[in-house]
Amino acid sequence: MTDAPAALVEIDALTVRRHQEAILDGVTLRVRRGGVHVIVGPNGAGKSTLVAAMLGEIAFDGRIALNWSGAGTIGYVPQAFAVDPTLPVTVADFLALTRQRRPVCLGLTRAARFSIGRLLDRVGLPGLGQRPLSVLSGGELRRVLIAHALDPEPELLLLDEPTAGLDPGQIQETREVIRAFGEDHAVLLSTHILAEATLICRRVAIIDHGRLPAIDSPAGLQRAMEESHRIAVEVTAPAAELRDALLAVDGVLALDVRAPAAGGGTLSVDCRVDGRPGVEAAIARAVAGRWDLHRLERLQPTLETIFLQYVTEQPGRPGRPGRPGGDAAA
Numbered sequence: 001m002t003d004a005p006a007a008l009v010e011i012d013a014l015t016v017r018r019h020q021e022a023i024l025d026g027v028t029l030r031v032r033r034g035g036v037h038v039i040v041g042p043n044g045a046g047k048s049t050l051v052a053a054m055l056g057e058i059a060f061d062g063r064i065a066l067n068w069s070g071a072g073t074i075g076y077v078p079q080a081f082a083v084d085p086t087l088p089v090t091v092a093d094f095l096a097l098t099r100q101r102r103p104v105c106l107g108l109t110r111a112a113r114f115s116i117g118r119l120l121d122r123v124g125l126p127g128l129g130q131r132p133l134s135v136l137s138g139g140e141l142r143r144v145l146i147a148h149a150l151d152p153e154p155e156l157l158l159l160d161e162p163t164a165g166l167d168p169g170q171i172q173e174t175r176e177v178i179r180a181f182g183e184d185h186a187v188l189l190s191t192h193i194l195a196e197a198t199l200i201c202r203r204v205a206i207i208d209h210g211r212l213p214a215i216d217s218p219a220g221l222q223r224a225m226e227e228s229h230r231i232a233v234e235v236t237a238p239a240a241e242l243r244d245a246l247l248a249v250d251g252v253l254a255l256d257v258r259a260p261a262a263g264g265g266t267l268s269v270d271c272r273v274d275g276r277p278g279v280e281a282a283i284a285r286a287v288a289g290r291w292d293l294h295r296l297e298r299l300q301p302t303l304e305t306i307f308l309q310y311v312t313e314q315p316g317r318p319g320r321p322g323r324p325g326g327d328a329a330a
Contacts, residue, residue: 007030007031007032007067008031008032008033008066008067008068008155008156008186009029009030009031009054009064009065009066009067009156009186009188010030010063010064010065010067011027011028011029011030011054011062011063011064011065012028012062012063012065013026013027013028013061013062013063014026014027014028014029014050014053014060014061014062014063014064015027015060015061015062016046016049016053016058016059016060016061016210017061022210023046023049023210024046024049024050024053024060024210025209025210025211026062026211027046027050027062027207027210027211027212028212029205029212029215031156031186031188032186033184033185033186034182034183034184034185034186034202035182035183035187035201035202035203036178036179036182036187036189036200036201036202037186037187037188037189037201037202037203037204037205038188038189038190038191038196038197038200038201038203038204038205039188039189039190039191039205039207040190040191040192040193040194040196040197040204040205040206040207040307041192041206041207041208042192042208043192045192045207045208045209045210046207046209046210046211047160047161047190047191047192047207048079048160048190049210050190050207051076051158051160051188051190054074054158054188055074055076055158066155066156068155072154072155073152073154073155074154074155074156074157074158075146075149075150075154075156075157075158076149076157076158076159076160077142077145077146077148077149077157077158077159077160077162078145078160079160079161079162079164081141081145083133083134083136083141084134086134087133087134088132089132089133089134090129090130090131090132090133091116091120091125091128091129091130091131091132091133091136091144092116092129092130093133094133094144094148095116095119095129095144095147095148095151096116098148115151116129117129119147119150119151120144120147122147122150122177123143123144123146123147123150123177124143124173124176124177125140125143125144125147128140128144137170138165138166138167138170139166139167139169139170139171139173139174140170142162142163142166142170142174143173143174143177146159146162146174146177146178146181150181154185155185155186156185156186156187156188157178157181157182157185157186157187157188158188158189159178159187159188159189159190160190161190161191161192161193162174162178162189162191163175163191163193163196164191164193175196175199175200178200179200182200182202189201194304194307197218198218201218202217203215203216203217204216204217204218204221206221206307206310208310213310214306214310221306229272229273229274229275229298229299229300230270230271230272230273230298230299230305231270231271231273231279231280231283231296231297231298231299232268232269232270232271232295232296232297232299233246233268233269233271233283233287233293233295233296234266234267234268234269234293234294234295234296235266235267235269235287235291235292235293235294236265236266236267236291236292236294237265237267237287237290237291237292238265239257239259239267241290242257242267242269242287242291243255243257245286245287245290246269246271246283246286246287248286249279249282249283249286250276250279250282251273251274251276251278251279251282252271252272252273252279252283253272253273253274254271254272255269255270255271255272256269256270257269258270266294271283280296280298283296284296
């Protein structure tokens with residue numbers, strides 16, 4: 001058996017403390033080339049702190065290894081970027097002034113213009129080089145920042161909440177740029193928007209209170225959480241008797257019984273069930289012979305329900321175990 005190639009980024013037991021409080025608590029993560037990898041979690045969970053540690057901006061305990069040789073770089077796109085509307089800087093000026101390869105003054109050479117034109121083509125902004133930075137839309141500005149992060153070609157692209165504050169069209173355009181770069185590069189994206197994980201990522205790492213309780217593909221997380229499947233039932237029945245009948249069914253773990261706002265005898269029941277086959281038929285048999293059954297539907301777990309299962313604020317409730325040596329890539 002041959003050893004798997006080393007991950008491009010190896011993070012082991014990463015811990016960051018602020019005033020004796022652990023902002024990151026023993027985070028272990030692997031990132032390989034190919035595909036977009038997502039750190040998803042609520043605001044304050046530690047996403048931006050993880051990015052700052054990878055950029056070397058804050059002190060930490062543990063290990064971060066960047067496994068590339070030569071002059072490889074990290075491209076970084078921050079969550080927020082303010083532009084002074086009175087500053088007379090064009091898109092080309094901005095990219096030339098901030099490029100990492102060499103200092104360039106405002107007077108661009110023809111070669112520099114061509115290079116910047118190629119960058120803008122790459123992020124879907126052809127011909128925008130002479131447009132003032134201050135008049136760009138939010139989506140255009142975000143893609144200019146991605147162009148800046150891609151110059152020179154980075155080994156790793158880090159993006160912190162890359163679609164926050166954008167409208168739906170701008171979000172789609174920005175996702176396409178990220179997805180295209182991630183096809184043969186390493187991309188690590190932090191977000192609190194769960195849709196980012198399902199639409200563009202290869203691996204999801206859930207972060208909460210500075211820990212990574214789960215790392216997997218979106219499909220893998222769904223398979224791991226089959227016990228959180230739910231069955232929606234609508235029945236005309238007395239609430240207490242219906243509750244007793246459903247809880248007596250093997251495979252039904254918990255119930256949420258709700259009466260309609262307008263009154264009446266029809267109840268909506270959210271049954272949390274395990275993954276065993278045939279539980280829907282058992283529920284139907286327990287209900288249909290006694291009362292009017294109007295609806296019975298199994299609801300597949302979404303990333304939102306999985307996320308809530310892993311990330312809980314209930315005191316004393318243990319979280320699901322994390323995966324040591326978590327790999328953010330296949």
